[in-house]
Amino acid sequence: MSDGALAHVRRVRSIVQGRDGSGAAGPCNAITRSWIRCLHDYQLDPERREEPEVVDAAELAERRERLAGVQAVAKVEMANLYQQLAGSGYAIVLTDAAGVLLNYFGDPGFTHAASRSGLMPGAVWSERAQGTNGMGTCLAERRPVTVHQDEHYLVRHIGLSCAGAPIFDHEGEIVAALDASGESRLAQQHTLALVTMSVQMIENRVFLDRFRHDYILRFHNRPEFIGTLSEGAIALDPAGKVLAATRCALFQLGFAAPADIVGHDITELFNSSFPGLVDSTVRKAFHAVPIFGLRNGARFYSVMLPPVRVTSSAGRQAAAPTSQAPSPLERVHFGDAAMAANVRIATRVCERNVAIMLVGETGTGKEVFAQALHRSGPRAGKPFVAINCAAIPETLIESELFGYRAGAFTGASKEGQQGKLYQANGGTLFLDEIGDMPYPLQARLLRVLEERTIVPLGGGAPLPLDIQVTSATHCDLQQMIAKGTFREDLFYRLQGITLRLPPLRERTDVRALVSLIVTEESDDGAPLSLDETLLAALERQRWPGNLRQLRHLLRAMIALRESDHLTVHDLPPEYRTGIVAPESPMRDSEEALSGTRDPGAHAAGPLAAGLPQDDVLAADPDATDPLATDPDDGNSHDLNPLEHAEREALLRELQRHDWNISTVARQLHISRNTLYRKVQRLHIRHPGKAVPC
Numbered sequence: 001m002s003d004g005a006l007a008h009v010r011r012v013r014s015i016v017q018g019r020d021g022s023g024a025a026g027p028c029n030a031i032t033r034s035w036i037r038c039l040h041d042y043q044l045d046p047e048r049r050e051e052p053e054v055v056d057a058a059e060l061a062e063r064r065e066r067l068a069g070v071q072a073v074a075k076v077e078m079a080n081l082y083q084q085l086a087g088s089g090y091a092i093v094l095t096d097a098a099g100v101l102l103n104y105f106g107d108p109g110f111t112h113a114a115s116r117s118g119l120m121p122g123a124v125w126s127e128r129a130q131g132t133n134g135m136g137t138c139l140a141e142r143r144p145v146t147v148h149q150d151e152h153y154l155v156r157h158i159g160l161s162c163a164g165a166p167i168f169d170h171e172g173e174i175v176a177a178l179d180a181s182g183e184s185r186l187a188q189q190h191t192l193a194l195v196t197m198s199v200q201m202i203e204n205r206v207f208l209d210r211f212r213h214d215y216i217l218r219f220h221n222r223p224e225f226i227g228t229l230s231e232g233a234i235a236l237d238p239a240g241k242v243l244a245a246t247r248c249a250l251f252q253l254g255f256a257a258p259a260d261i262v263g264h265d266i267t268e269l270f271n272s273s274f275p276g277l278v279d280s281t282v283r284k285a286f287h288a289v290p291i292f293g294l295r296n297g298a299r300f301y302s303v304m305l306p307p308v309r310v311t312s313s314a315g316r317q318a319a320a321p322t323s324q325a326p327s328p329l330e331r332v333h334f335g336d337a338a339m340a341a342n343v344r345i346a347t348r349v350c351e352r353n354v355a356i357m358l359v360g361e362t363g364t365g366k367e368v369f370a371q372a373l374h375r376s377g378p379r380a381g382k383p384f385v386a387i388n389c390a391a392i393p394e395t396l397i398e399s400e401l402f403g404y405r406a407g408a409f410t411g412a413s414k415e416g417q418q419g420k421l422y423q424a425n426g427g428t429l430f431l432d433e434i435g436d437m438p439y440p441l442q443a444r445l446l447r448v449l450e451e452r453t454i455v456p457l458g459g460g461a462p463l464p465l466d467i468q469v470t471s472a473t474h475c476d477l478q479q480m481i482a483k484g485t486f487r488e489d490l491f492y493r494l495q496g497i498t499l500r501l502p503p504l505r506e507r508t509d510v511r512a513l514v515s516l517i518v519t520e521e522s523d524d525g526a527p528l529s530l531d532e533t534l535l536a537a538l539e540r541q542r543w544p545g546n547l548r549q550l551r552h553l554l555r556a557m558i559a560l561r562e563s564d565h566l567t568v569h570d571l572p573p574e575y576r577t578g579i580v581a582p583e584s585p586m587r588d589s590e591e592a593l594s595g596t597r598d599p600g601a602h603a604a605g606p607l608a609a610g611l612p613q614d615d616v617l618a619a620d621p622d623a624t625d626p627l628a629t630d631p632d633d634g635n636s637h638d639l640n641p642l643e644h645a646e647r648e649a650l651l652r653e654l655q656r657h658d659w660n661i662s663t664v665a666r667q668l669h670i671s672r673n674t675l676y677r678k679v680q681r682l683h684i685r686h687p688g689k690a691v692p693c
């Protein structure tokens, strides 16, 4: 054992024994209490070196299943936290109440150290198993703790710095722990504060989701703080009795535990009646109304959320929020300023039924944004009906939109049909690609929006219509107005407010979006980490297909990965242009062992001159078709789509450089050996060669 380790063990023992003896060794803090538990209660040897115990896959799956709701919310917060701490060498970890590690967001710089330390899914990080540590000790202490370097009990963990906080449910029971662990020298003071804030956010969201079918009173002593992590929330049954309350609610009202208020009538807490609270919030279009706490006389502002009801009307509708879809608007950005402003503005205007127009390139998430807005707003639980004006044939769009009476036209069904506009009644109508709405129908749509009534094809009494209209386009509608293909009056009716969704290449939260999508797309439970060079490469792409393209790319990379650490080597070649990619450790070591590393592989310019002629793959003299442009040894049909794409790109490069291996390797910033392996793996051969080169 090293001197440092020996000193650590001595220190642990002497501090614990000092406490046992006179008890005069200064205040007993969380670390000392934990050390005492470790030595006496768990009889752990501080020198213990074994790897953490890891539960088997079935048990891990069961534990994850049990905590599915919390996990769904926590994943979003973990991505947020990761973004806030990115680059500082932290792993963000979620454990269950027993300290079993469920999910992991790894900082690329910490991945190796993390797995060495046992930060892997299924590992048991309870205090009993691993001694004093961020996750286990916050669970044992029931409060947030920082465990820095040699505050860890086991010698094997003193290279770590951890900040952990327990996550409580609405009954005050611990259900999980959130933790940020990193290399000690990178430890930051504010980490624990960030972790604690994330926990609060998770608890609030889980609460709002858990009680979404009940009334929820959200309050704070400052109106602008409603909807933030410090708001209080109380769930109420239809008679106004308290079902549950968040920790922030208890704190603001001066209660110690949920049992102090559960079952009490709301009138015992505030100076307002339950129907009064519901009415005033609805009348004020969900704007905060002042109320007074009876216990401490404090003034609060409150908003009463009505229960979310699941509707069954036809059309493409947003499901009521479920534990799989926590706080939808929070998922659309991770700190990008333009998106944050969009969310802020949209949230405010949507409560007042202002028409919203979303403008942005294809794939920037206009429909996702519209759905999120709907599900976060006062119409959540009511229908969300999306119509893609470009996808419906012009001849059908009128009946699709407005519906028709029985026998309205030849071929009409006997029963008639409810139009999409009416299906959206009470909820949101999302008009996608509004620029493709046929000109004659624009006048009719305008009339419906102005009069808020609808008359189906074939006539009849007008039906009242109450809809939030959100439309989207990637066209320049002003230009269309100038050309006379879009009505100006409809344009102004649709754009109460215009929000521009930024293209992905302009967003500052690409890394967090990547992390979130990777987590969403890797639901086989594998903990994936992303190499720094890969993240940097993704940030630099142009992304003409924006978020849609990013998701498809990541989905393919995850499906085809060779290991759980994704690097630029997992990118298809067309994404690698201009990237100086380090060889993966595996590849490096292969080449080091075989002594075949090509020192010129990353060199450019002058080295290209004077290449040995054997760098050029020689054509086979027996070749029948030396000019073939799609060489194939007959096995390439075994390749998956991504490999096919890679093969094609590689072929193009090889042909462009006359099959000169060194030049192509240099262009792609890979070694010749790596290129040879690729050529073999992708079944590429020189047009004139009989066997793979």
Ligand SMILES: Nc1ncnc2c1ncn2[C@@H]1O[C@H](COP(=O)(O)OP(=O)(O)OP(=O)(O)O)[C@@H](O)[C@H]1O
Pocket: 331, 332, 333, 360, 361, 362, 363, 364, 365, 366, 367, 368, 369, 432, 472, 474, 513, 517, 546, 547, 548, 549, 551
């Ligand atoms: N905030 C987001 N986080 C993660 N993925 C997203 C997000 N927004 C959009 N996406 C992904 O991008 C895809 C395209 O999103 P969406 O259909 O909303 O874009 P759009 O702008 O309406 O596209 P189009 O103009 O082509 O209709 C979604 O299916 C989803 O996979």
